[in-house]
Amino acid sequence: MKVRGARAEGPSAWMVVPALVFFVTFAVVPLLGVLFLSFTHWNGLGAITWAGLESWRTALTDSVTLNALIVTVKIMVYSLVVQVPISLLLGVFTAGNQRYRAVLAVLYFVPLLLSSAAVAIAFKALLDPNFGMGPGLHIPVLAQNWLGSADLVLFVVIFVIAWQFVPFHTLIYQGGVRQIPASFYEAAQIDGAGRIQQFFHITLPQLKYTIITSSTLMVLGSLAYFDLIFVLTAGGPGYATRLLPLHMYLTGFRANDMGAASALGVILVVIGLGLALVLQRLGGNSRSASQLEGA
């Protein structure tokens, strides 16, 4: 218990005000609007009429919604499984100081500079079974029905997502690794620890919070994947890649059912909020404390 009147360390609570104003205007108000719309009928053009729980019933009983949820979870899990190890290792690698690594690092980060739409269009062209890279390079095995087969398409999507986002997470890990004091490694070397041992006993534990931050962004990001998949597959074939945000968009703007789309939007917010809180919990309450104390 602190003595009343004593200044708590850290910035004043008033500094949150500008952010809070923006947050209320651009997040809370629209969210309340969406919540209201989810209890109405609206085709985007005519009058908005009260519908009670009907839009919720439409959204929740529709088998496409359940399928979209499953697709979303699959993409989220596979993205984590694929992206965390790759970006962690690349981050550790690029954190080194040798000159050639800097050149390689620049190459790794190129996908980060491209817009999702451009990435999707490029991959769509490359994966075309008749005019893409398979027939172009005369490698028949590359001429698969990549985007048209319900079995393959999900893996293609996960690959393209990883291709686009691994550089970003690599950057985060690179920063995390560079924060680790060199004295740790020097001490370990004196104790005779090899590179592998150093990685598992120093680098990995020191990166705990970096891993949590990066994973939070990946998990929440996978709830928001939209542009890339919309351009790459439009949710097809069938409903194979129609994940929740895309399902929400198509329900609202293709099928013109704003009520059900709003209900889906609310569901997305609830899931996102729940996941964000769980991941913050995982970080522990002491996450703002320095890991480097005593270093």
Place this chain on the structure above:
Amino acid sequence: MKMRTTTSLISAVSAITLALSLSACGSSGPQDPAADSASPTMWALTGSSEKIFRSSVETWNEEHADDTINQEFFANDAYKTKVRTAVGAGEGPTFIYGWGGGVLKSYVDAGHVSDLDDFLAENPEVKDRYIPSVLENGVIDGKTYALPNNNMQPIVLYYNKEVFEKIGAEPPKTWDDLMALVPKFNDAGIAPFSLAGQSKWPNLMWLEYLVDRIGGPEVFRAILDGEENAWSDPAVIEALTKIQDLVDAGGFVNGFSSIAADAGADSALLYTDKAAMMLHGGWVYQNLKNDAPEFVESGEVGFTTFPSVEGGEGDPANIVGNPANMWSLSSTASDEQKESALNYLKDGLFSEEYTQAMIDSGAVPAVNGIEDQLAASDDKDFVQFVYGLAQDAPSFQLSWDQALSPAQGDAMLANLDQIFIGEITPEEFAENMNATLGK
């Protein structure tokens, strides 16, 4: 204590912000309202008729300094979403490009488009310009809300004459002919049909024609009217079964469900001799003239009607497709904008140069009395064929995804996609679609 509350407040806010930034995606900013300007705005589509729309408005603006039109172009799928959002917000363009059917009806129901009856009564020559069955497409509840602005676009069967000669075959007249051609082309290493399955709507052309040939136009009429279990009609089931038979027999090009129509990859298969046939809209001829002029000029491109189905009730002269695209006028436009817009509809649209430019592009304008111009065209085989089709057709069914309500259209395309890749059976398709009737 105070410190703890502040941090947890901040962390709660940041968690909510993270979560909410998700819900922010997909909302597009508002359009510049052009309502304060006196000149009408026009939104049109890129692609086959773009050049004609562009030069028409340029000419018009040069000659009518007081009535200039601001024109913008959009890609097809993006436009459909954008225009609806803008019109719903009362910020749509003065000239709304459309297809008629269910979407036009939803604009009319919400009071967003002007009725053109008075204008047509004052200017009978405008009304007389059009082929009645095409003009009919812009009529909702007895009032005209849209006027055709380009060409008639029935779906036709394109084929590559050279590869037909190579294997010594004739274009199919019946469904059995068509099925018999499939192994012949496959043996020769040529895909029988090109299809842009990823775009989904090209799949629909097969269903529309098969249902019409098997059961006649009444089957779709019942679906449109929302009759109970209308999708379970035996003609629909048989059509879907035939589609799956054709897929199983290897009728469509390898990887067809990865091919998108917007880049023209499906037409490219036809003119690079990789595929023998393609069922597609009349607009493809215009695109072929642009993309593969030597293919068109050498006369290698063939075109015919969709084959008949043995024992089918539908008239083989029936056609499906888009009677024409249309201009509607926004009801929220200012009086000056409306006046200028009506002037353009009267004197600019389908002026002599406009009609001629359209014919020169390989398209058939939806207007009367152009037989001589068609006969003089470089593409007279094709344009006369299309004109004849449209004139003689007992039924010219608007594409189903435009005729049905958007909710039904979206479900139909997704379910049909699953039929093509063999994920569901025709019965499951009918069941899924019956659930959307009346939506």
